[in-house]
Amino acid sequence: MKERIIKSALNLFWRYGIRSVTMDDIARDLGISKRTIYQHYSDKEAILALVIQEEIRTQKCEMEKLEELAENPIEEAMYATVQMQETLADMNPTLLYDLKKYYPNAWELFQTYKHEYIIKNMRENLLKGIEMGLYRPDIDVEVLSLLRVEQIVLAFDPTVYPAKKFNIMHVQTQFLGHFLRGILSEKGFEYYNTIKDKPATELNIHEKCQNNT
């Protein structure tokens, strides 16, 4: 039951944002009484914390699978964006900003994950690319890995890219193409030009990682 509650909450938060989902909504979604939920969790924040942990676990699993699948760091970065596209297709764009503004504790969990894992992952991508001669050797890995992670977050900022005017995935795709070009070496450019317009393959990693629970 505990797992079912987390799964239902994750789906509801993902689709409707966090603020607008109540304990009643979760109970209704599962066809159980609100009392049953309160037997396991004291409030929505307690559920949210576990939802975030579960989502982080899934994302880590996906990133590891991408790293295995990709033949080089450029491909890995492109796969990661396709993957994001699939995952975010049905995400409510207010989700991240709901989190930041109204649920600071849960946001903190996500920040820690960002710092410990995503930035580290990005740094490794840049170092590997330099080593393979695909990225310029004179880039500042520390500065640009932080920039890349902040860019991904920026695309979700409704005060800069309001959903009415911008499609988040179009913004992310522009960011990725621009970011890669900014770091490619000549050899990297030659390779990038051969793959940049290839249609994105369906990766199906998300489902595998979710069913892994």
Add this chain to the structure above:
Amino acid sequence: MKERIIKSALNLFWRYGIRSVTMDDIARDLGISKRTIYQHYSDKEAILALVIQEEIRTQKCEMEKLEELAENPIEEAMYATVQMQETLADMNPTLLYDLKKYYPNAWELFQTYKHEYIIKNMRENLLKGIEMGLYRPDIDVEVLSLLRVEQIVLAFDPTVYPAKKFNIMHVQTQFLGHFLRGILSEKGFEYYNTIKDKPATELNIHEKCQNNT
């Protein structure tokens, strides 16, 4: 006297941040009594609003002069970064974040300026570059001009690039080089490679624009 107060406050805020400067400090700096200041301004926030307006006026003047001096948009972007370097050399890195966190009205003034002027300026730079064949014709001007402005602000964010670990101008220079490479066409790259390592000239625009008051 009103102008002298604004000039003194600008210098003090610039060097020490806003929070730590008191009305007493401004009076002491000018060798006048606090009462004289209060004859002209009701409080620090009133002075701050005028300081921001004055700084915006100077920055606009500088950007116009740069546009005249530069032979093309690449040069203009590089001049702008040199100019920023000269202006920021003695700026207290907490200034922007003091503003955002503790002086929301003054911050709003700055935001309006950013939206109405800097983003427009960036957009024009990109359009001009495309027209001259120096930038790729397939970039999304709207998405990337916003990205560039947010990057400039990001370099000042102490939660991402703490001053203890990063030099702001080094971060800005990495950002500029990376941003330009991300948008250059082949022709643009050829030109960029001939000028990127030239030592930056002293522009001296700042002083001219300040003395224009």
